[in-house]
Amino acid sequence: xxxxxxxxxxxxxxxxxxxxxxxxxxxxxxxxxxxxxxxxxxxxxxxxxxxxxxxxxxxxxxxxxxxxxxxxxxxxxxxxxxxxxxxxxxxxxxxxxxxxxxxxxxxxxxxxxxxxxxxxxxxxxxxxxxxxxxxxxxxxxxxxxxxxxxxxxxxxxxxxxxxxxxxxxxxxxxxxxxxxxxxxxxxxxxxxxxxxxxxxxxxxxxxxxxxxxxxxxxxxxxxxxxxxxxxxxxxxxxxxxxxxxxxxxxxxxxxxxxxxxxxxxxxxxxxxxxxxxxxxxxxxxxxxxxxxxxxxxxxxxxxxxxxxxxxxxxxxxxxxx
Numbered sequence: 001x002x003x004x005x006x007x008x009x010x011x012x013x014x015x016x017x018x019x020x021x022x023x024x025x026x027x028x029x030x031x032x033x034x035x036x037x038x039x040x041x042x043x044x045x046x047x048x049x050x051x052x053x054x055x056x057x058x059x060x061x062x063x064x065x066x067x068x069x070x071x072x073x074x075x076x077x078x079x080x081x082x083x084x085x086x087x088x089x090x091x092x093x094x095x096x097x098x099x100x101x102x103x104x105x106x107x108x109x110x111x112x113x114x115x116x117x118x119x120x121x122x123x124x125x126x127x128x129x130x131x132x133x134x135x136x137x138x139x140x141x142x143x144x145x146x147x148x149x150x151x152x153x154x155x156x157x158x159x160x161x162x163x164x165x166x167x168x169x170x171x172x173x174x175x176x177x178x179x180x181x182x183x184x185x186x187x188x189x190x191x192x193x194x195x196x197x198x199x200x201x202x203x204x205x206x207x208x209x210x211x212x213x214x215x216x217x218x219x220x221x222x223x224x225x226x227x228x229x230x231x232x233x234x235x236x237x238x239x240x241x242x243x244x245x246x247x248x249x250x251x252x253x254x255x256x257x258x259x260x261x262x263x264x265x266x267x268x269x270x271x272x273x274x275x276x277x278x279x280x281x282x283x284x285x286x287x288x289x290x291x292x293x294x295x296x297x298x299x300x301x302x303x304x305x306x307x308x309x310x311x312x313x314x315x316x317x318x319x320x321x
Contacts (some may be wrong), residue, residue: 013108040183042175056191059184062088063209078131084211085138086181095131102126118296139211142181146212147247149182154218154240161233167222168193185210200226214243260317264310271306 041062045055063083075091082091103123110119153174160170168190175187185206192202200223207215221239225232278285289295 013104016104040175040178040180040187042184042187052191053195056188056195059188059191063184063188078135080208080211081132081135081139083209084142085135086142087135087138098131098134099127102130143210143212146181146185146210147214147243147250149178150212150214150218151240151244151247153178153182153186154236154243158233158236158240161236167199167232171199181210198226214246217243257317260313264313264317267313268306268310271302 042055042059045058046052079091082094087094106119106121106123106126107116108119109122110116156174156177157167157170160173161167165173171186171193172190175183175190177183178186188209189199189202189206192205193199197205200219203215203219203222207219217239218236221235222232224230225235
């Protein structure tokens, strides 16, 4: 690869970095300005929409599991993952963005190293894996926030029931007074009840949108109370304490298993940093063997065994209960 072509690649990467930084600053500024006036996404739409029905339609469009195009029938599970991650853009647009990023990283890195063909498998792997990794990361972060908010939401519903409000009104209080992600989700439940859905069906739909593992406990408690009767206030008080205890146990287990995850991070970072340091200090160190096909077979095998070892270590450090 000539020096002139390389400088154009660098210019393109700098331009892309500038666009991403500008968008990040804009999103940060707009998010902070919204937080000063409204508490969650549903309240934002209520200020803009003409009626509550329009708010419900828009939220369902953003949060619902959208129907997939006929030429993408196998991506239904990815659509569910996108919904549970909280990403509001259409799945096709999200896949287009991640694909462009994967191609830029793969072929841009290959062009920088002078081996464009080497970037093809990297770009292919990133095209297939990057959307799933990003969505799983966002879903995990959203679940963490939702799990911290759920006991507070149950306590807010309990206080509403103590004050004499019916269950739908107490649920609507969560949608008005709590931030996202739980505020808009409970607001959706309240709107669906208003337009004819029953409580258990609306809560089940919320579980499909969110996917948090503590929600079935809440749905089961409400379903049993609606069919057999009982004091829902006392049930929710006990359930709130149970969910808090489960959350504390999860955080305690995660703290104990931190050593295994950090070992995987360090063992992954050391060879990458070592190779990068050698390349910076002695740029011609790998030039004699970079053209040999056996070198890339060995590099591929090394990456495979490294990823396999990391997967085993993360599996050993992950606990489900």
